[in-house]
Amino acid sequence: MSELETQVLIIGGGVLGTAIARELSRYKVDVTLVEKEVDFGWGSTKANMCIVCQGGDALEFRKEYHRSRLVWESIPLTEPLCRQLAVPFKRIGELTIFKDNEGMAKYQKLKTRAESLGITTHQFIDRDTLRQMEPNVTKEAIGALYDPMIAITDPVRLTMALAENARQNGVNILTGTEVLDISSGVDEFEVQTSQGSIKSKFIVNAAGMFVDKVAAMANADDFVVFPIKGYVGILDKKVGGLVEHEIHARPEAPGESNIITPTVYGNLIIGTPMKLARRNDYSTTRQMAEIGLRNAQKLVPDISEGDIINSFAGFLMFRNWELGWHECVVSPSRSVPRFISVSIGYPGVSAAPATGKKAVKLLTQEGLKLEENPNFNPYRKAITDFSKLSDEEKGALIAEDNRYGHVVCRCEMVTEGEVVEAIGRGATTLDGVKFRTRAGMGRCQGGFCSPRVISILARQLGIPEEEVTKKGGESRHLLYQSKQLLGVRE
């Protein structure tokens, strides 16, 4: 790409950028999405508790806040969206536990307020009912506030599916393309990227953690955000049965939150101490891990350190750290026309469906003309999940293509056929394959499958094995060929 022209340029391929792209693909309009990473959803969307909340979970949500509205408006949209895109979605319900009457009184107040706002699904359950529903939850809990509407999904798969579906419907999607500078002309932006320049009439800035930096490039930075780092730990499937609901308690210290939840794949995840931190420093610390584990143990005492199979950190953008996590940026710039910034600190995944629609509305208000795309196809087919097929289906599939009879990841039971499919859908790296198929996400964390996935990637992409990366750029997995370091030539 040397020079490209487009009508709408979306910057950022996280859950919000791709949701907007997919929403725009309902219309006949020329849209380009650029993402600096080689794949989608590798920013904030990746380190995530995977919860689709309804705004009542953090009951302090207020209607007057923009973000709360987007979360509420997304509630009826998320499940059908996941179904159309064949992305896992499971309604598991949430239990917010309390240990004394005082705690209960607090929730009583929140519940009343939620009801006055039209959220009526919450109910109190007593100690015995809680024991029955969740026998492994701390015995100290005297009851819980139950919200059956809370669901879980896979945010990265959702993002990849949104991107895939948007592309299917005509959006031009460019990965490995970083926006470096933006100059605003009279009726057009000229955008410098790592791959050349792009001219665009409208810009949607959905750069997640860099939303303010990208806005600043166009002098549209009329807002301030604070990068807040959170920690997530993933537990082995062997303890996956300890709880079936998302379990949650009010934090005892600011910046901490007690939460443990099942994932759609049968693991549990714990999170997340939150801390103001240097942007882009994704490192976890011993202290974060300790607090994360300790808080989770306060909810479910049977969890131990040895159950953690992986952990990582991710960033949320807060408008105001002192006040908590209120507000977001989903608005046109006050100074630069046709420039819209879209960022939701928490919970961006839950708010994505309505945010997509909102962004489209803002674009039309800024002057974008839209005409319906009669060929819009809302459906995307899932990559085969071999382990979920019936015995007959498995047999039939192997007979058709014997690559489905070759298991490459034994922890998650992923076959060569699925890896090849994932590469066909755009995976170019080990992590790209991992997020699409789960190969490498199990308890051995890629020990067994990485040699196999590397050779399949090399073969399918037609590159040498040493060129295969974990996550693009300088993340090559194997640096040298045998004998190369000895300087021996054959």
Place this chain on the structure above:
Amino acid sequence: MNRQNVDVAVIGSGPAGMAAAIRAKQSGAENVVVMERAEQMGGLLHQCVHNGFGLLYFNEDLTGPEYARRFMEKAMDVKVTPLLETMVTKISPEREITAISSKEGYITFTPKSIVLAMGCRERSRGALNIPGTRPAGILTAGTAQRFVNVEGFIPGKKIVILGSGDIGMIMARRLTLEGAEVVAVVEILPYIGGLIRNEVQCLHDFSIPLLLEHTITQIHGEKRIEAVNVARVDNNRDPIGGTERRIECDTLLLSVGLIPENELSSMAGVELDPITGGPIVGEMRQTNVPGIFAGGNVVHVHDLVDNVSWESELAGESAARFAMGAKWAEKGKIALKPGRNIRYIVPQTISGEREITLYLRVSDLEEGVRLKIGDIMSKALRVVKPSEMLKIELPMAQLRKLKQGATEIVVDCEKRGK
């Protein structure tokens, strides 16, 4: 192959599986199959191109592939049926096996008996939870071994190894010979995790720095690993403040222990020992599920392949006899109980009616000790270490000393001379 008529099905064809299958066949089982997900039998032996295999079993110093070859040939001689490129996905408590294979598709059948011989896997980084970033260039020593010895790639040229397990030390030497620089082997304990012979032959002989009582406290690098922080630890294995220093590297290998691979065993309802991570077995290597036997690293992690072969032969023989109608109690009458400084004992139960070999490990390093098997046997030892498995033969002559109706034997490792 007629799968409706399988006497013994062995899951896994590493040294354990091959030994079990051969012995099952030799013990009279007619139709013995070995199920293996790779293209050939032998398991991890193929990537272990170093020597030190078979010193006890064959009285010869063989490489891994040579050791494998002997058993592969023997298996073909006695007409064991290998089912290759076949991955077992399920075993039911009724012994129904489900597998998938690229050649035969989806397979289910119920053999008369089963030997579990799936071996073990390496502990991964997650289990350690090292703080820091998540870059490329962190892999287990065994995965690196496969890359170097089978696939023909070198992961990097400046290498730190965390843990001093045998595979880690062997890879330290291997990578040095390949022209890479191993800048440190970092071990949290005051002693190495593997065999002394590997410390001498792989680390000392190549002047590779070994940092005992140290651990990695942080990983640096965004895309590819760039460095690690290393710190001394105190007696509780916690890093000591102020001792931290940064070591530049482009690769981190993990050699922090092996865990028996027992997902299939659990599906079959086999009861596991939380200490060994493997099935609780009786002296015939029977598990609590009738007709399911287990041998080798799936039961407990061995240091030497020779013992794996021996233990699995016992499992193979038992499986053959079961297939031909023999029956045992699932649990022996007498439980072996770990006492002072004993971590585990395999088998966990015995009948007291046949001579047996006990495999055991201590919890802590100790010098000048006496191993006491209840009051029927005792043995003085100069030094015991968690990393070196103890093997004790218990002949009938000693077992006869057991009191009538005894239900347990406590094994203690006592300090001598006090």
